Amino acid sequence: MPETEPMSLDDPMQQLAEAIGGLELAPLQTPIEQMCFAAGFEAGRKRAGTWRRIAAMIALSAGATIAWDHRATPTSHAPNYAERITDSKASTSPIAERTFSPVITAANLRLRQAVLSNGWDALPASAGEETAPPRPLQSMPSDPHLPRT
């Protein structure tokens, strides 16, 4: 029974309260051992969940690190000619520009063939002066190892 308090009931009511309070309450159907098992199971499930979350976080961070490194390194080592030409146009003279973008024309090919066959004497006297285009080749140089047609 509860302890006596200032606001208590009168005696008849107190007797009634004692009579009702003296009734034996029905017990639970579940024993405490089963609850202990359920509590242990629950605690184990939470612990496993914690480790699972930790493993997932590690895997995620590792994946993010790998992805970041992969993104930082260039994917291709091929030179970017377009970028170089743009840079050279911006920073060099027209002569340098001509150096980086050689124009392959018939005259140049003929000049190359003349140098290959006659040596440096085939070059014109001065590249800066206005000179006549080289004469067209009369015959191609023959290779002694190739069969004659």
Place this chain on the structure above:
Amino acid sequence: MSSTHPQQAITQLFKAHSRALLLYARQWLDDWAAEDVVQRVFVRLLASSQVPDDPRAWLFRCVRNEAISAWRSQRRRGRNEKAAGAEGRAWFVPRPDDSIDATTAQEALASLPAEQREIVALRLWSGLTLSQIGSVSGMAASTVHLHYAQAMNALRQRLEVPCQKQNR
């Protein structure tokens, strides 16, 4: 929180208060749902392995919150639950030396309004003081006493106990 032999302390709490907690939960729920609520509270307490400072009040407050939550979810689902105490398992175990019939007492308690029934269950079987009952149920101590007096008066009329004649 005290951490000395928590499982032993919780086992003692179970032995001392589980029946009263079950009766308390039955004020809102049917038998099985009330038992589930009490079981959940004890499982949570066992899993935490820490006994609260005022374990008795803590247990009754937790059971109250869980029972009201379960009652609301049942109501949302639209389940046609039986009214508390209408049918089902008995709240009390009848004994030959009881001064009041257990079945009649259960019916009388079930006929009380919900607030009065809750106060009577807490007052008669939990061992909590009026102020503790007020803190558990969220009422002022004077309101608790008022509900308790009204409930006992209603129970007296219902059980037809001739209280006044006993004084003569």
